[in-house]
Amino acid sequence: MAQQEPGGEAAVAPLTEERARAVLAAAVPPFGSGAVGARLLALGENAVFALDDLSLVVRISRDLAYWDRAGRELQVAEWLASAEVPAVRPDRRFGTDGPMAVEGRTVTFWEQQPRSVRPAGGADLAGLLRLVHALAPPPFPLPRRDLLGGVERWLRLAGGAVDPADVDYLRARRDDIAAGIAELTPRLPPGPIHGDALLRNVHVGPDGPVLVDLETFSSDLREHDLVVMALGLDRYGMPAEQYAAFTGGYGWDVREWDGFALLRGARETASCAWVAQNAPGNPAALAEFRRRVGSLRDGDTHVRWYPF
Numbered sequence: 001m002a003q004q005e006p007g008g009e010a011a012v013a014p015l016t017e018e019r020a021r022a023v024l025a026a027a028v029p030p031f032g033s034g035a036v037g038a039r040l041l042a043l044g045e046n047a048v049f050a051l052d053d054l055s056l057v058v059r060i061s062r063d064l065a066y067w068d069r070a071g072r073e074l075q076v077a078e079w080l081a082s083a084e085v086p087a088v089r090p091d092r093r094f095g096t097d098g099p100m101a102v103e104g105r106t107v108t109f110w111e112q113q114p115r116s117v118r119p120a121g122g123a124d125l126a127g128l129l130r131l132v133h134a135l136a137p138p139p140f141p142l143p144r145r146d147l148l149g150g151v152e153r154w155l156r157l158a159g160g161a162v163d164p165a166d167v168d169y170l171r172a173r174r175d176d177i178a179a180g181i182a183e184l185t186p187r188l189p190p191g192p193i194h195g196d197a198l199l200r201n202v203h204v205g206p207d208g209p210v211l212v213d214l215e216t217f218s219s220d221l222r223e224h225d226l227v228v229m230a231l232g233l234d235r236y237g238m239p240a241e242q243y244a245a246f247t248g249g250y251g252w253d254v255r256e257w258d259g260f261a262l263l264r265g266a267r268e269t270a271s272c273a274w275v276a277q278n279a280p281g282n283p284a285a286l287a288e289f290r291r292r293v294g295s296l297r298d299g300d301t302h303v304r305w306y307p308f
Contacts, residue, residue, distance in 0.1 A: 012104035015062045020047035020105075023060050027102045028094070046215075050112060056091055057113075061106035069215055070099040070106045072142075076217040077110075079138040085131045087211040088113065088203075113203045113210065120202035122229065122242045124209035126249030128194075128202060132211070133222050135192045145195050145218035147266045148174045151273040158276035161286060166293045170273055173296070177266045184259040187252075188222040197225040198232070199242075226254035227263045235268075235305040268296060275308050284308075 013019060017040055024038060028051065038049040038058075047060040061070060074097075080087040091109040094100070100107040151174050155167050194201070195216030202209050218224075229246050230253075232238040247253040254260055272292045278285035288308050295303035 012063050015043070015047055015060070015105070017043055017047065020049070020060045023047075023102050023105050023107065024049055024058055027060075027100055027107045028054075028056070028058065052112070055112040056093075057088075057110040059108045059110065060102075063104060064101055064106055066106045066215075067099055067101070070108050072140075073215045073217070074098060074108060075140055076138070076142075076214045079140075080132075080211070080214070083131075083135055085135070085211070086128065086208060087214065113212070114205040114207075116204055117206055118204050120199045120204050120209060122199070122244070122246030123249040124204060125197060125199055125202050125229070126246045128209055128211050129197060129225050130250060132192055132194055133188070133225070137192060137219060142192060142217060142219035145193060145216070145220040145224050147224075147270045148178055151270055154273040154277040158273075158279050158289075161279040161281075162276050162289055166289075167276075169293065169297065170269060170276075173265070173269050174273075177262060177269060180262045181266060184221065184262060186221045186223055186259070187257045190221050191219060193218050193220055193222055193225045195220075195224065197228045199229075221259075221263070223254050223257060223259065223263055226250065226252075227260065227267060230255055230260070231264055231267055234264075234302055236307065237304060268292070271305070272296065278308065 020040075020043070021038070024047075037053075038051050040047065041050055041057070042048040045062065046066075049058045049060070050056075051058065059070075074090050077088060077090050081089055089111045091111045094109055096109075100109075151170065155162075155170060158167070194211060194214070195218045196213065201211060201213045203212050204210075229238070229243060233240065233243040272289060275285055275289045275292060279289050285308060288306055291303065292305055295301075295305075
């Protein structure tokens, strides 16, 4: 097995599907060269593959900088299992309790979920968040939800593909919002949160909805988890009835809180910067970046954004 220890590694090439499949073949000997038959589920911050014959999902990060976060994600999954919160579970068949380092990437193994019986809805997500938000802190530290922490790196990766004036604008906006968040008074008691509470992070199988993608689990304002759906309503075309099902299931609409605009602004700023990193050589990403930044500059909170 092409395994290595993290730390002191050189920079690795960008994560492509081809490179991820090579890592997959090295990381899963029983599957071996048959990795070409794995289904690619996602290629973003991680490459995610389903290996149906093994009932296994494998997540491969861009580099070993994700090592600590991947290890914490596995801890979170075990903790949620002990608290009987429906969520994805680690797969321990490959002899490792933590992440695996393979060819400069961080690799984790997960039990594959049964086939989805229907798309997740707002009420499904609300019910899961109520369970998470009722939890006491786990017996290991969780970080704060630093929405803005990746902005500088993403803007740097954009290079000269985006207007320098837009880069300066987003940096200034980030700094202003970060200062404001530090002064917020929450409506809900802070504590464990999912951190990226999107409908796509809920899988509805025959036994009901479960949480997936646990890498952003944090300890912070519970309102972070609620702002995500409100932004979906305003920016991404979510049907109003879907949002109503969410707020009805959770029992509160975060838009009633006077800190809503600031947390929303943090997530919008991070989303703009995230798209910027894809702009070099990608006209669609550049167009979406310009649309998003333009709406922020104009103060128009209802310009439609498109997932990227």
